[in-house]
Amino acid sequence: MCVRVSHCSRWSSLVFPVWRGIGLGAGVRGGWSQGWGRCLQWEPDVPGREAWLPVLDYPIWVVLCQGGRARLREVCQRGRGAIRLPADMLRIKLPPLFDIHQIPKVFREDSIISGYRHPKSSALDCLLSSFQMNNETINIWTHFLPTWYFLWRFCVLCSTMNFLTDSYTWPLLVYMLLICVYPFTSSCAHTFSTMSPESRHICYFFDYGALSLYSLGCAMSYGYYAMPDCLVNSWLHQHFVPIAIGNTLFCTSLSCYSRFLELQFPQRSKALRTGAFVLPFIFDTAPLFYRIVLCSGGGCGSSDALSSHCYHLLFAVLTCFLFTAHLPERLAPGRFDYIGHSHQLFHVSAVVGTHFQMEGVMADMTARRAWLVAHGGTPSFLGTIGMLVASLVLNLAIIGIFSTPLLWKLPPPPPPRRTPKCKEQ
Numbered sequence: 001m002c003v004r005v006s007h008c009s010r011w012s013s014l015v016f017p018v019w020r021g022i023g024l025g026a027g028v029r030g031g032w033s034q035g036w037g038r039c040l041q042w043e044p045d046v047p048g049r050e051a052w053l054p055v056l057d058y059p060i061w062v063v064l065c066q067g068g069r070a071r072l073r074e075v076c077q078r079g080r081g082a083i084r085l086p087a088d089m090l091r092i093k094l095p096p097l098f099d100i101h102q103i104p105k106v107f108r109e110d111s112i113i114s115g116y117r118h119p120k121s122s123a124l125d126c127l128l129s130s131f132q133m134n135n136e137t138i139n140i141w142t143h144f145l146p147t148w149y150f151l152w153r154f155c156v157l158c159s160t161m162n163f164l165t166d167s168y169t170w171p172l173l174v175y176m177l178l179i180c181v182y183p184f185t186s187s188c189a190h191t192f193s194t195m196s197p198e199s200r201h202i203c204y205f206f207d208y209g210a211l212s213l214y215s216l217g218c219a220m221s222y223g224y225y226a227m228p229d230c231l232v233n234s235w236l237h238q239h240f241v242p243i244a245i246g247n248t249l250f251c252t253s254l255s256c257y258s259r260f261l262e263l264q265f266p267q268r269s270k271a272l273r274t275g276a277f278v279l280p281f282i283f284d285t286a287p288l289f290y291r292i293v294l295c296s297g298g299g300c301g302s303s304d305a306l307s308s309h310c311y312h313l314l315f316a317v318l319t320c321f322l323f324t325a326h327l328p329e330r331l332a333p334g335r336f337d338y339i340g341h342s343h344q345l346f347h348v349s350a351v352v353g354t355h356f357q358m359e360g361v362m363a364d365m366t367a368r369r370a371w372l373v374a375h376g377g378t379p380s381f382l383g384t385i386g387m388l389v390a391s392l393v394l395n396l397a398i399i400g401i402f403s404t405p406l407l408w409k410l411p412p413p414p415p416p417r418r419t420p421k422c423k424e425q
């Protein structure tokens with residue numbers, strides 16, 4: 001018994017029509033027309049024996065016959081064509097990437113050789129670039145995703161705590177708001193930092209401002225919940241938050257100023273910026289560090305909080321190291337352009353540290369509530385939300401002062417994008 005391909009002139013029960021592919025009834029010309037009228041005929045092994053047609057309850061597309069392979073290929077191509085049509089319609093052209101020698105100096109990163117976005121990208125290009133692998137993509141996502149994690153934790157707290165009327169929770173409210181704001185601002189800064197040299201500076205001014213405000217959130221939560229017993233109601237305790245506001249102003253001013261030294265004095269710029277962030281960190285954590293030293297012999301209670309605070313301090317030191325050392329990309333320039341360079345590790349380390357800090361603050365807040373309310377008093381609206389608003393306004397004013405000369409310098413909207421020339425600014 002065999003199956004023979006023949007040109008059939010009639011439809012009978014002994015003949016299977018050959019599947020002729022997509023567009024059969026659409027009058028498609030060309031290769032498909034060859035399929036018209038081609039049939040498979042069933043022939044018995046023994047002459048004279050009555051042909052037997054198997055009864056099948058599923059369709060058979062017979063292609064493994066004479067010319068079947070070519071037909072199969074044609075079917076696949078036709079199928080791909082049919083599928084590709086909507087994909088072509090939806091395809092968005094991603095912006096090209098550049099090497100370090102193709103972009104102005106102000107956009108260059110230490111030991112990062114490739115994967116740079118266009119130095120005059122549009123806002124849409126910047127947004128699209130977050131879905132394209134370049135040397136900023138991981139920087140964007142390592143702070144954008146944690147924003148949602150901290151927001152989720154904040155929402156859970158909103159459902160379990162009474163932030164509206166329970167004044168004891170207000171320092172935590174300020175802290176939670178600020179740990180959501182700083183990674184989001186950083187993510188936006190990394191996304192839109194390649195629209196122009198001026199916009200790059202302004203984006204990072206906001207990034208530094210958000211980090212400064214985060215230091216105020218740390219000071220507020222530590223001042224109200226994590227202060228050692230012996231320092232509660234001391235002069236330092238009473239002036240802790242106002243001094244922290246002064247620190248945010250110092251930090252924002254110095255870090256913004258450091259950007260103007262970046263091209264001429266890169267090392268001095270880096271040292272100033274590092275110092276701008278290390279000073280508030282040392283001030284905020286000094287009482288906590290004192291408490292950890294005091295409690296190292298045990299007997300202070302709330303060991304969960306202290307272990308979380310210790311993890312946070314370890315990650316804070318690691319974060320500072322990664323920010324200043326530029327490792328591992330300094331050891332192998334160009335190897336870590338897209339994945340694994342120090343700024344990505346710095347982001348991850350900062351976020352993990354913030355997670356432990358949040359756990360420590362919440363553990364202290366819960367465990368020490370009765371004692372703190374009895375001995376330290378309750379936080380006031382002006383001392384928490386009022387201080388946050390005052391600090392926000394003052395820091396925005398500083399950012400405005402540094403941004404104004406850059407905004408005046410902003411050129412008119414650029415002409416359609418071209419390939420950049422190799423020039424240094």
Ligand SMILES: [Zn+2]
Pocket residue numbers: 139186190343347
């Ligand atoms: Zn960053």
